[in-house]
Structures are given as structure tokens and as C-alpha cells.
Amino acid sequence: MKIIGTGSAHPKCAVSNEMLEKFLDTSDEWITERTGIKERCVISSEKLEDMAVLAANHALENAGLTAADIDFIICSNVVNEYVTPALSCIIQGMIGATCPTVDINAACAGFIYAMDIAEDKLKCNKAKNILIVCAEEPSRMVGWENRSTCVLFGDGAGAAVVTQGDDLKAIRLTTSSLTDVLYYQRRLEPTPYIDKPEEFEPLVMKGREVFKHAVTNSCRDIRKLLNETGLEANDIKYYVLHQANRRIIDSIRNFLGVDEERVPHNVERYGNISSAALPALLDELNRDGKLQKGDKLVFSAFGAGFTTGACVIEWGI
Ligand code: UT7
Numbered sequence: 001m002k003i004i005g006t007g008s009a010h011p012k013c014a015v016s017n018e019m020l021e022k023f024l025d026t027s028d029e030w031i032t033e034r035t036g037i038k039e040r041c042v043i044s045s046e047k048l049e050d051m052a053v054l055a056a057n058h059a060l061e062n063a064g065l066t067a068a069d070i071d072f073i074i075c076s077n078v079v080n081e082y083v084t085p086a087l088s089c090i091i092q093g094m095i096g097a098t099c100p101t102v103d104i105n106a107a108c109a110g111f112i113y114a115m116d117i118a119e120d121k122l123k124c125n126k127a128k129n130i131l132i133v134c135a136e137e138p139s140r141m142v143g144w145e146n147r148s149t150c151v152l153f154g155d156g157a158g159a160a161v162v163t164q165g166d167d168l169k170a171i172r173l174t175t176s177s178l179t180d181v182l183y184y185q186r187r188l189e190p191t192p193y194i195d196k197p198e199e200f201e202p203l204v205m206k207g208r209e210v211f212k213h214a215v216t217n218s219c220r221d222i223r224k225l226l227n228e229t230g231l232e233a234n235d236i237k238y239y240v241l242h243q244a245n246r247r248i249i250d251s252i253r254n255f256l257g258v259d260e261e262r263v264p265h266n267v268e269r270y271g272n273i274s275s276a277a278l279p280a281l282l283d284e285l286n287r288d289g290k291l292q293k294g295d296k297l298v299f300s301a302f303g304a305g306f307t308t309g310a311c312v313i314e315w316g317i
Contacts, residue, residue: 036246
């Protein structure tokens with residue numbers, strides 16, 4: 001696998017911490033100190049598929065390809081307006097592609113899971129060019145009266161076009177069924193036969209537990225990948241980490257013992273945009289001209305499940 005194009009898109013409505021202070025018992029000081037987040041972009045008049053299509057088209061343009069060149073689309077998504085059809089089917093039609101598509105849900109680790117699936121398809125020649133689109137609207141999962149969760153998230157999309165190549169040096173996925181630390185239940189239609197109690201509530205998160213799992217697992221994944229590839233921590237140009245919380249990012253950086261400039265972040269501007277965080281940050285680095293051919297990159301993400309994914313990439317464009 002080789003990444004040949006990146007793209008991203010964020011909703012136009014930027015919500016600052018000060019705007020949240022107006023209807024929540026919170027403060028810019030608390031949010032900044034505990035999370036590093038200053039603002040987040042949330043869906044207002046846009047639809048999530050509009051964000052996804054913008055990101056996808058940017059990635060195609062960056063790769064120098066058109067939708068007709070794409071053999072498979074993988075969309076990573078936790079929620080959107082449709083249960084069916086899959087968001088990837090909607091994206092396919094809107095960008096004018098004709099290939100098969102699939103949606104996956106590995107929560108915030110979705111981009112790495114999508115890359116793993118793409119790698120397998122490319123390796124066995126089932127596809128030549130694959131479009132990965134991560135499109136997320138967690139702002140529609142949280143209760144906006146709950147200061148513990150709603151301040152943390154934003155919406156957005158990130159995309160990458162991948163093709164056959166040898167740039168994925170190592171990849172590691174893990175899932176451990178810890179379903180009570182972070183979950184959101186879908187409201188289903190009642191039927192004349194349902195006689196079990198069903199309660200639906202906004203996203204539930206045990207923040208401290210998630211924090212602990214995130215740091216421990218991300219550090220473990222990165223250590224294992226560095227061992228496997230024979231690389232030292234400072235051989236890595238950038239650690240592209242899940243943008244959930246600045247304190248989590250800093251804890252991982254301290255564990256690795258690397259300088260701040262190797263661990264880029266944009267969580268202060270976008271909050272946690274779930275699986276879109278990694279490709280969106282990668283797109284920023286790419287468009288800012290910060291990536292050189294041959295640079296080694298580590299990606300690492302964690303999410304509800306509990307899922308983790310990490311990989312080592314050599315930048316090839
Ligand atoms: O993709 C995975 C997504 N999730 C995460 O990455 C979350 C990981 N966890 C975290 O980032 C942190 O646990 C949080 C930022 C969510 C919370 O930080 P914390 O230092 O673990 O705080 P806490 O939950 O222990 O809460 C401390 C206090 C509580 O008040 P009391 O009970 O001590 O009086 C909370 O009610 O802070 C209060 N609090 C707030 N205060 C002002 C919680 N949220 C807020 C808020 N503004 N927004």
C-alpha cells in the first residue's frame with residue numbers, strides 16, 4: 001500500500017469554548033487545561049456526506065486521479081443520518097464512482113482498520129486504487145446538556161487515496177470487548193412484540209477509564225511497531241496520533257521521549273472528530289509541505305470497543 005493523496009473538510013460552524021460557556025456550566029479554562037481544545041467545528045446546515053465528498057474529492061485531486069480510477073471505497077463512520085444505505089454508497093454516487101463500497105465501524109481507530117483492509121485488497125490484486133473516507137458527526141451522539149462529553153467532540157471528514165506499493169511497513173490492530181466505558185445506543189422502532197425494557201440515552205463515557213486505556217494501549221502498540229521495524233523513536237518524523245485530548249497526546253509523547261515537533265496536533269481547533277482525525281491531520285501535514293519522500297510516520301488511534309490501530313508508513317510521494 002502507498003498513500004498517494006489526502007483530503008479533509010470541516011463544517012463551517014466553529015464553536016469556541018466561550019460559546020459553550022453561554023449554555024453550559026463550564027469554562028474555557030477548564031476545557032483548555034483538561035483537553036487542550038479551544039474550538040470545534042460542528043455540522044449545522046451541511047450534511048455529513050457533503051463533508052465526506054469534499055474530503056474525497058480533495059484526496060482524488062491530490063492523487064491526480066478521478067473517481068473512475070477508484071476500484072473500491074471504504075468509508076469509516078460511526079453515525080450518520082442513514083442506517084441504510086451505507087454512507088459509502090451515498091459517497092460513491094456523489095463523486096461519480098462506479099466501484100463497490102463498504103462501510104466499517106471501528107470507532108476512532110477506523111482509519112487504521114480501513115488501511116489494513118485496503119492493504120489486503122491491494123496485495124492480492126483485487127484493487128489497484130482505493131479511496132478511504134472517514135466521515136464523522138459525533139456532535140449528534142452527545143447530550144448537549146452534558147458538559148463532560150459535549151465539549152470534547154467536533155465533526156468532519158478526512159480521506160486518503162491508496163494504491164499498490166510498499167510503504168506500509170508494519171500494522172497492528174487490537175480489539176478488546178470493553179463495551180461499558182464508551183457507548184452510544186441506536187434508538188430502534190418499537191414493535192408490537194418488544195417486551196424488554198429499552199432505554200436510550202446520549203453517548204456514555206467513563207472519561208478517566210478511556211484516558212487510561214488510550215495512553216496504555218497506544219504506547220504499547222507504538223513500542224511493538226518500533227521493535228518490529230527495528231526503528232528508534234527518533235527515526236520517526238511525525239507521530240500522527242488520534243486527536244482526542246492534548247493530555248493524552250502529551251502523555252504518549254512523554255512515554256516515547258520525543259520532542260514536541262515530532263507530535264503534531266490540531267485537536268485545539270477541531271476537538272475529537274473520531275476516525276476522521278488521523279486523515280485530516282495527515283492532510284494538513286501534506287498540504288503544508290511538511291512531508292518529504294522517505295519520511296517515516298507512525299499513526300496510532302484508539303476508540304470505543306475498545307479498539308486500537310497503529311502502523312508505520314514510509315511517505316512515498
Ligand atoms: O475517542 C475517545 C474519546 N474519549 C476520550 O478521549 C476521553 C478521555 N478522557 C478524558 O479526556 C478526560 O477524562 C476528560 C477530559 C473527559 C475529563 O477530564 P478528567 O480530568 O478525567 O475530569 P473528571 O471526569 O474526573 O471530572 C473532574 C471534574 C468533575 O467535577 P467534580 O465531580 O470533581 O466536582 C466534573 O463534573 O470536572 C467536572 N467537569 C467539568 N467542569 C467544567 C467535567 N466536565 C467539565 C466541563 N467543565 N466541561
